[in-house]
Amino acid sequence: MDNSSEKNTHPAFSVREEVRNFSPYVPGLSIDEIRIKYGLSQVIKMASNESPLGASPLVQKAVISHAGLAFRYPQAGNPRLCDAIARNHRLKPEQVVVGNGSDEIIDLLIRLRGVPGKSNILTFSPCFSIYSLQTRFAGLELRQVPLDEDFSFPLHAFLDAADDNTVVAFVTAPDNPSGYTPSLADLLLLVNGLPDSCVLVVDEAYMDFCDNEEAHSLLPQLDSFPNLVICRTFSKSYGLAGLRLGYGLMHPTLADYLHRVRLPFSVNVLAEEAGLAALADVTFRKSLLDVVRKGRIRLKNGLEELGCKVWPSHANFLMFALPESATLNALQFFEIMLSRGIIIRPLKSYGMPDKLRVSMGSDEENNAFLKAAAAILSA
Ligand SMILES: *Cc1c(COP(=O)(O)O)cnc(C)c1O
Secondary structure, three states: OOHHHHHHHHHHHHHOHHHHHOOOOOOOOOOOHHHHHHHOOOOOOOOOOOOOOOOOHHHHHHHHHHHHHHOOOOOOOOOHHHHHHHHHHHHHHHHHEEEEOOOHHHHHHHHHHHOOOOOOOEEEOOOOHHHHHHHOOOOOOEEEEEEOOOOOOOHHHHHHHHHOOOEEEEEEEOOHHHHHHOOOOHHHHHHHHHOOOEHHHHHOOHHHOOOOOOOOOOHHHHHHHOOEEEEEEEOOOOOOOOOOOOEEEEHHHHHHHHHHOOOOOOOOHHHHHHHHHHHHHHHHHHHHHHHHHHHHHHHHHHHHOOOEEEEEOOOOOEEEEEOOOOOOOHHHHHHHHHOOEEEEEEEEHOOOOOOOHHHHHHHHOOOOHHHHHHHHHHH
């Protein structure tokens, strides 16, 4: 007999209690999905904070010219790449751990430090969902401190929520999805105020887009704090989201432990070559940052002219809400945008059904988005 309820109760399918009702990470919709659903020839994706200029031509060349190496395992630990990243940040290679996206570094840190049934992981709420998903998967307690009304960080509440069993605390700077960026003084208060037994992870996935990095990044002070980890990624400002490459910067002792527990080949041969080429292509990166910074101003002004509320952002995206006078809600706006071939991100999965997030596109994409927004809001 082949009935599905029997299938689902097969003893081989019993899983740990805490993952039984797990829902997966909700990604932005893909271009192909929308093209097919609405029969469109062209679709613009401004949903996942990807590069508005595509991948660097030097990266593309590097991937093609190394395609013949596909049969080789990468060098364990990716030392060439770690060296190049270390040089780029004026750190020692022993302070660098690369991963299959910074998602992998986040996951490894949680599992490296957390003791199931004992440890807890601390985040703000709402936050990037990988922190909470991997915490639950690891069987650890998740502690979340609600952000302030204006999306700034309630620092003292965060410190109060930490105890001697808090093994990792995550903050995102600039924050996703709001774009809020804490000051250096705020971050110093956190790193100094957390128990010594807690690792503070500052997820700087979007720091490259910040107008004034010196006033917001703890990276130059990494050597002063043994319990500080900075995560960065090649997915956003280097345009390599599809190749999966990110890294953590930390004390060599912590890095050594991560090297011991990580799967040895999670950064593949082509991702490694692409990363090296991306670091070398200074010109492309500068153009990318210019387009994003200009686009941020353009989109902010454009949305505000339409009466939307736009939150300040140092990232490559903006969070916004429709004007109070709008006759449609955020989800309806998102769906009409889709039907016009423009994908943005509704923030329902972050618990904010009335807000939307749009990534900076190319100049043409930004204009197309604003034109569509104006048409939808005046309909
Ligand atoms: C995009 C993003 C990352 C990076 O993810 P990768 O795995 O490196 O692609 C990390 N943290 C936040 C908050 C992000 O938005």
